[in-house]
Amino acid sequence: xxxxxxxxxxxxxxxxxxxxxxxxxxxxxxxxxxxxxxxxxxxxxxxxxxxxxxxxxxxxxxxxxxxxxxxxxxxxxxxxxxxxxxxxxxxxxxxxxxxxxxxxxxxxxxxxxxxxxxxxxxxxxxxxxxxxxxxxxxxxxxxxxxxxxxxxxxxxxxxxxxxxxxxxxxxxxxxxxxxxxxx
Amino acid sequence: xxxxxxxxxxxxxxxxxxxxxxxxxxxxxxxxxxxxxxxxxxxxxxxxxxxxxxxxxxxxxxxxxxxxxxxxxxxxxxxxxxxxxxxxxxxxxxxxxxxxxxxxxxxxxxxxxxxxxxxxxxxxxxxxxxxxxxxxxxxxxxxxxxxxxxxxxxxxxxxxxxxxxxxxxxxxxxxxxxxxxxxxxxxxxxxxxxxxxxxxxxxxxxxxxxxxxxxxxxxxxxxxxxxxxxxxxxxxxxxxxxxxxxxxxxxxxxxxxxxxxxxxxxxxxxxxxxxxxxxxxxxxxxxxxxxxxx
Numbered sequence: 192x193x194x195x196x197x198x199x200x201x202x203x204x205x206x207x208x209x210x211x212x213x214x215x216x217x218x219x220x221x222x223x224x225x226x227x228x229x230x231x232x233x234x235x236x237x238x239x240x241x242x243x244x245x246x247x248x249x250x251x252x253x254x255x256x257x258x259x260x261x262x263x264x265x266x267x268x269x270x271x272x273x274x275x276x277x278x279x280x281x282x283x284x285x286x287x288x289x290x291x292x293x294x295x296x297x298x299x300x301x302x303x304x305x306x307x308x309x310x311x312x313x314x315x316x317x318x319x320x321x322x323x324x325x326x327x328x329x330x331x332x333x334x335x336x337x338x339x340x341x342x343x344x345x346x347x348x349x350x351x352x353x354x355x356x357x358x359x360x361x362x363x364x365x366x367x368x369x370x371x372x373x374x
Numbered sequence: 375x376x377x378x379x380x381x382x383x384x385x386x387x388x389x390x391x392x393x394x395x396x397x398x399x400x401x402x403x404x405x406x407x408x409x410x411x412x413x414x415x416x417x418x419x420x421x422x423x424x425x426x427x428x429x430x431x432x433x434x435x436x437x438x439x440x441x442x443x444x445x446x447x448x449x450x451x452x453x454x455x456x457x458x459x460x461x462x463x464x465x466x467x468x469x470x471x472x473x474x475x476x477x478x479x480x481x482x483x484x485x486x487x488x489x490x491x492x493x494x495x496x497x498x499x500x501x502x503x504x505x506x507x508x509x510x511x512x513x514x515x516x517x518x519x520x521x522x523x524x525x526x527x528x529x530x531x532x533x534x535x536x537x538x539x540x541x542x543x544x545x546x547x548x549x550x551x552x553x554x555x556x557x558x559x560x561x562x563x564x565x566x567x568x569x570x571x572x573x574x575x576x577x578x579x580x581x582x583x584x585x586x587x588x589x590x591x592x593x594x595x596x597x598x599x600x601x602x603x604x605x606x607x608x609x610x611x612x613x614x615x616x617x618x619x620x621x622x623x624x625x626x627x628x629x630x631x632x633x634x635x636x637x638x639x640x641x642x643x644x645x646x647x648x649x650x651x652x653x654x655x656x657x658x659x660x661x662x663x664x665x666x667x668x
């Protein structure tokens with residue numbers, strides 16, 4: 192292991208939130224954020240998706256919070272994956288955190304999990320996704336069409352085919368209900 | 375006359391502007407046939423049922439295909455900006471669309487150019503954009519569910535995804551959230567909050583709470599909220615005051631739910647089919663004298 196490898200590994204495991212030298216990567220749309228997050232996490236980077244600061248909000252936004260000092264490494268990796276950010280800007284104030292509270296409703300034969308404004312319901316016995324409700328972004332009906340009637344674990348994940356914050360929230364509910372039913 | 379703005383989950387669906395009708399489980403507009411089981415199509419089908427019940431023409435729909443990338447939504451926003459100033463509607467309901475504050479504001483400017491301002495109802499993505507733009511009070515009715523009410527109550531959240539935990543917590547009472555939403559000017563003139571109990575409110579507080587019939591499975595069924603908003607839009611366009619229209623929409627939706635005897639796997643089209651009979655039943659119970667207040 193060379194010196195460079197040691198440096199990279201140490202920095203990968205560093206918590207970006209512990210530092211004041213934080214930056215955010217801004218992307219064209221939420222789908223690109225999700226793709227970039229997948230690339231970075233797959234390569235071992237500990238990054239977080241967050242809400243953008245008010246001055247750059249447009250509507251349905253996510254950004255990726257990174258340690259600024261690693262900007263070039265991260266940018267290079269994303270460029271290789273074909274998902275370059277529009278820009279990277281430093282941040283000093285607090286960013287909005289995604290919702291992290293789940294509500295579970297047990298209907299007996301059915302189980303529903305809600306994350307933020309999104310709900311997913313399965314039939315316990317068959318593990319079939321029977322309904323998706325809530326939300327207001329246009330990928331919600333699309334996700335419902337693709338997921339309802341499919342088995343939990345076999346259905347495409349909202350992370351892979353969704354494009355918006357509602358899709359992202361549904362992905363959190365989907366992961367939570369998988370955790371409750373498949374583990 | 376009512377117009378409804380929204381999307382369908384098909385990127386190839388062009389901008390369509392026309393009067394809708396319903397045939398069994400399908401919404402018909404021009405030569406297009408759309409499944410009414412979710413989204414704006416469920417809202418439109420419910421609104422159509424209400425309009426037909428009152429002998430009014432079916433709602434006009436402004437639709438476009440969008441699966442979440444926002445391309446279709448932006449085309450539709452642009453189309454509305456060009457088209458709305460020349461149109462005449464009693465009410466205008468906005469639904470699933472990619473939230474975009476800049477385009478939202480342009481649409482509001484276009485509405486200002488209309489000869490007579492319609493009553494404005496916002497739900498789903500358009501309600502998110504309306505709140506985030508700081509112009510919630512330009513609207514006559516918002517129809518959030520309880521999670522979305524928490525978002526309206528959180529003055530710093532630009533989307534329900536960012537609603538802070540202390541506000542989102544289930545122990546928060548709807549009344550407190552409503553008060554907070556109005557205190558920060560993030561609510562429309564009326565709120566119809568959809569949930570286990572449906573609540574009609576304005577800035578003075580809760581005006582009506584509809585608690586029955588209780589159908590717990592409705593919470594899990596995608597599109598049940600769209601039914602309420604569609605009924606509300608249809609009833610308002612028939613000339614009812616907003617407050618009784620909210621209460622009626624809630625009650626009809628619950629009665630239709632009960633009539634369909636649903637479980638959490640029921641699809642919303644089964645409930646929509648029950649609307650005409652339930653309207654008949656409920657309207658017969660209404661006192662005479664409901665008039666317009668707009």
